[in-house]
Amino acid sequence: MSTLDYLFQGFQTALIWYNILFAFVGVLIGTAVGVLPGIGPMSGVALLIPVTASITGGLPPEHAATSAIILLAGVYYGAMYGGSTTSILLNTPGESSSVVTTLDGYQMAKKGRAGSALSIAAIGSFVAGIITLVALIALAKPLSAVALKFGPAEYFSLMLLGLGAVSGLAGKSVTKALIMTIFGLLLGTIGIDNVSGIARFTFDVPWLYQGIEFLTIAVGLFAVGEVFKTILEKEEEDTEIARINNLLPSKAELKESAGPIARGSLLGFFVGILPGAGATLASFFSYILEKKISKTPSKFGTGTIAGVAAPESANNAASGGAMIPLLTLGIPGSGTTAILMGALMMYNVQPGPLLFEDHPQVAWGLIASMFIGNIMLLILNLPLVKVFAKIIQTPKQFLIPMIIAISIFGVYAVQVSTYDLLLLLGCGLLGYFLSKNDYPIAPLVLGLVLGPMVENNLRRALTISNGDFSVFLTRPISLVFLIITVLWLLIPFMMKRRGKDVIINIEG
Amino acid sequence: MELKFDYIASVLFLAVGVLFIIGSRSLGSSSYGSAVGPDIFPLILGSALVLLSIRLFYETFVTKNQQGTKEKLQYKPFLIIFVATLVYILTLETIGYVITTFLFLFVCFQTMERSKVILSLLISACFSGLVYFLYVEVLKGTLPDWPIWFQ
Structure with a gap:
């Protein structure tokens, strides 16, 4: 069957009434998550996994996985749309990938052009979303065909590359990021060993036999940790929202932003594919690029429309691009995609090159639903932006305790164990202290999700080579991956030595 | 404050690494039909964690005490x-x-x-x-x- 046939089938899946509903709910919640400062896409997706798991419980397994991932992915790219709203109206980015948008977006709002800034952001995000999807469809088959030729040694090195890249970009200190990665990998070894059947590090506690549940850790570290931070560092803020006048951009504005949108989409897409570099970096780079090639660079920062169009397209394109390594290679390049991968694995669907063969319904259904979701977002965001802007005013008094309650409900619904709830609370505390002291959390979750696969491939490779470690260096592709990993970790380090500022990725 | 936390963290991570090394020593070193057993991966990771936490301790030691802005915590x-x-x-x-x-x-x-x-x-x-x-x-x-x- 050709790619188009698969895509057609994907649309058949995505257009089932409940999948449309799931996509709609996903992008709606995603936009809300993007608008609300304090909940990022990571905690949003993590919080919703248990909820979707219980809603999809009645469906057959493959359908359930498809519907769940449609909703969760909707939250992910929906958050990229929503993040711009607060950046423009309030000068506070809803999540880190919209930080750059504040520079010109808020200035535009001050000048009474909030409406056109918002609509250009939505249009840019939409165009970027569609461009990325087309690229995703074109690249999915060839990439997974290449990945199918990989043996365990190549896979092991590729995963090391993924982990190394995320650690290298994930915070102020590479040492701390690496510690978090390894800590996550170690947590992943707890439980019954898949190969030998031996219980490892369980201390005869039955609760530990099935391993530490990634969901509990992710919700605890991200959502609960974030909530604790908000409570502890309570700040009085004056929320003065800029007025929105005319929503439709003028023809001149559309013309002016066409170039930035196209460049932002392409740049964002390629940055998104790279492991470790996510939406935040993409928006940042595209803003710099626009400023460099602009004829009037001095206009940037004073409210030029290109300064809104480019980063907003880029962060959306990056979130689409990040789906490529996840779906085709089975290697998430960021915290949020790691959580998406964990969600898929909860449904026994293993992302990776075989995904398109074993579960075409899941893979193509998701891709098709992203088309639909992006159209929904465009329709939702243009007229309803005023409604979303209202969400910012949700009083924290009610929001914060409810997030804790939803976390507890979610973890209990899936795990049905008080121990997991205690672990959740502990992780919340840990998450607060870790992120306060610049220990990035995304690598830990990534390590926890990838751990068992890294180990399996390591052991399979070593079994084939009879315990000879040189197998990773003698196979050329594996060697290339390892060299890139080392360079990725060393170059920022060397640059820091020379006193250069290294751009880091705050979001995962 | 931050320095203090980093010292404690590096010692704790060191302890975790050592415990995992000790723990993996007690696991079987090979499984049926394979030269590598369930101990190898945690052993490597534990050793890496030990090395990294020593590095963190050193980095914290070298970095000068920065005066962070103190914020009121609720x-x-x-x-x-x-x-x-x-x-x-x-x-x-x-x-x-x-x-x-x-x-x-x-x-x-x-x-x-x-x-x-x-x-x-x-x-x-x-x-x-x-x-x-x-x-x-x-x-x-x-x-x-x-x-x-x-x-």
Whole structure:
């Protein structure tokens, strides 16, 4: 069957009434998550996994996985749309990938052009979303065909590359990021060993036999940790929202932003594919690029429309691009995609090159639903932006305790164990202290999700080579991956030595 | 403050690394039909963690003490909410979902801000009731039931 046939089938899946509903709910919640400062896409997706798991419980397994991932992915790219709203109206980015948008977006709002800034952001995000999807469809088959030729040694090195890249970009200190990665990998070894059947590090506690549940850790570290931070560092803020006048951009504005949108989409897409570099970096780079090639660079920062169009397209394109390594290679390049991968694995669907063969319904259904979701977002965001802007005013008094309650409900619904709830609370505390002291959390979750696969491939490779470690260096592709990993970790380090500022990725 | 935390963290991570090394030594070193066993991966990771935590300790030692901006932390509401969450978790299975969730939410709402008592009561009741109804009655999931003396 050709790619188009698969895509057609994907649309058949995505257009089932409940999948449309799931996509709609996903992008709606995603936009809300993007608008609300304090909940990022990571905690949003993590919080919703248990909820979707219980809603999809009645469906057959493959359908359930498809519907769940449609909703969760909707939250992910929906958050990229929503993040711009607060950046423009309030000068506070809803999540880190919209930080750059504040520079010109808020200035535009001050000048009474909030409406056109918002609509250009939505249009840019939409165009970027569609461009990325087309690229995703074109690249999915060839990439997974290449990945199918990989043996365990190549896979092991590729995963090391993924982990190394995320650690290298994930915070102020590479040492701390690496510690978090390894800590996550170690947590992943707890439980019954898949190969030998031996219980490892369980201390005869039955609760530990099935391993530490990634969901509990992710919700605890991200959502609960974030909530604790908000409570502890309570700040009085004056929320003065800029007025929105005319929503439709003028023809001149559309013309002016066409170039930035196209460049932002392409740049964002390629940055998104790279492991470790996510939406935040993409928006940042595209803003710099626009400023460099602009004829009037001095206009940037004073409210030029290109300064809104480019980063907003880029962060959306990056979130689409990040789906490529996840779906085709089975290697998430960021915290949020790691959580998406964990969600898929909860449904026994293993992302990776075989995904398109074993579960075409899941893979193509998701891709098709992203088309639909992006159209929904465009329709939702243009007229309803005023409604979303209202969400910012949700009083924290009610929001914060409810997030804790939803976390507890979610973890209990899936795990049905008080121990997991205690672990959740502990992780919340840990998450607060870790992120306060610049220990990035995304690598830990990534390590926890990838751990068992890294180990399996390591052991399979070593079994084939009879315990000879040189197998990773003698196979050329594996060697290339390892060299890139080392360079990725060393170059920022060397640059820091020379006193250069290294751009880091705050979001995962 | 930050330096102090980094010292403690590096020592703790060092301890974790050492414990994992010791723990993996007691596992079998090979499994059937393979030269590599379940111990190799945690052993490598544990050693890497030990090396990295030593490096972190060194880095913390070298870095000069930076004066961070001190911010006021709201310890009181945090402690109340933390204890409330702990009590909520521990009593969830004995007293049941609806009652504990209602009380937990109400306490937290009022801790966050001492106002809007009636609205807080209303939201807590709606949230706990709705979640229980939707999850248990509509979706047929399991949540801790009402306590026996209440039924």
